[in-house]
Amino acid sequence: MEYGLIYSKYDPAGVGIVNVLKELTRVTPVNVRGFERAFIAEELNAIILEVDTDITECEFVGDLVDVKYYVMISKHTSSQGIKSFTTHHVGIPIHDLNLTRNINSFPHSNPPLAKKFLLNLIKFRDELKLNDFVVSYEVTHHGPYTLRKPTTFIELGSSSSEWGLKKAQEVIAYVVKDSLSSDLSCIPTVGVGGNHYASMFTSRALSSGECFGHIIPNYVIKYFRDDVEVLSRLTNYAITYSVVSTSRVVMDSKVPSIVKKLVREVCSKLGLEVID
Template identity: 35%
Template sequence: MKVIMTTKIDLASMNIMEKLIENFGFRETEKRFDGNPVYSRGDIFILTTNGEMIYYDNLDAEVERQLGLKPDMIVFASRHSSRQKMPSLTTHVTGNWGKAMYGGKDESLAVAHPAAMKLALMKMNELNDLGWTVCYEATHHGPSELEVPSLFIEIGSSEEEWVIDRAGEIIAESIMYVLENYEKAKFPVAIGIGGGHYAPKQTKRALETDIAFSHIAPKYAHLLSRELLLKAIERTWGGVNAIYVDWKGSKGETRQMARALAEELGLEFIRD
């Protein structure tokens, strides 16, 4: 079972859901989740909740409790908000490198699926006829307490963009592409370190080479530790082949820690 998670309080989420139902043959079932209709197409289910999805820890267990079905993958269809109001199409995995300010738990990371995020990034980039920014985001916000792989795919970054039909269509098609292809996709996988929130170097590397990124720790993750990097590796579906460092976009002590850990674990060390 694959889950597309939406919420009634998110304009972008509802836009994406509408396009999924209109364009991909989803049908309403007799099931309800959090009191809302459940839509399905084959083994893909669209679920809707009533609050902010970033606070929905243990969603996988709740799906199993309410529907009697165990999810293998959860894709959150969501808005992205930023003060810059940069029109964007983004993807990322969730978790907190430090204190949990917006959902999840402190120093807790969700299970990343690098191939799924790379497929999302590539498909959004391919379909992007809006001229918007397409990028990874660094790992941030909740939920972090999930035991199945998950990712957010988002329309950013203001109410003006959230309701644009074409943006909803691009994200809907990208989600379906991910869910139909992620299980057989194979890429070398790296943990990403350094750079800004929108991970420009990691995004460029993923779009131009075969590398797929798992968790990305930005330069502003001040509390990044060896233990958290090990946790990021552990919480990566399918394993990790490399540690990638945005050299100019990271601190000296972080670079050295990352290099030492790569050597210790026998991983490739990539500096950019």
């Protein structure tokens, strides 16, 4: 199978979305060691897997199933309670940024797939008339941290009211079904700076050929502002750990000048275009 579609049995959004997805495409139950429930979706060239843990902690799946790409179908939680459909990549432990000093890689990003998610989230949100839901990227954050295949989250937020909303679950199910069966040509891009919901990079992706992989936000940059070694490593990881070769790095205007200089130096060594 090309795709591993992962959801947690404890996640009402993930369970609901997968139930809708199983209504949209034919699935066949299978036994897979280490998983309570698993289904083959031939039309999607995918295996759907239920994990008995928080989806951000399922580091073990890479040892149990052989696929090219992971798609994590999940709820999104926000204290602001904003209705949202989001997509993002993984690798920065924002719950304790000091742990970032110890990481030595990111799981690979999948910029074309994340952009397909972004475009289709808008398409199906509008078709199902859920226009009060915001669609955006999120920056690189949380785990799983050790998966060796490209890992992309698609999330429904941001409270239990939205997680259980059938029409919102349908949006993401339609998006997954459509996105896995289509191709997209784009400019693989890394983002540096901006807020958690990557508003600038979302806007750029929707209005240009850019597709964003890893995005390092301003709050991470601020935390490590005086640690050139960590910032240099994170920039290199963001650029290097992508399923497609990064072509461009875009920086938010509020990135400190000392960090902009560091990013330019990294990009110069790698021969990448920089936009700031």
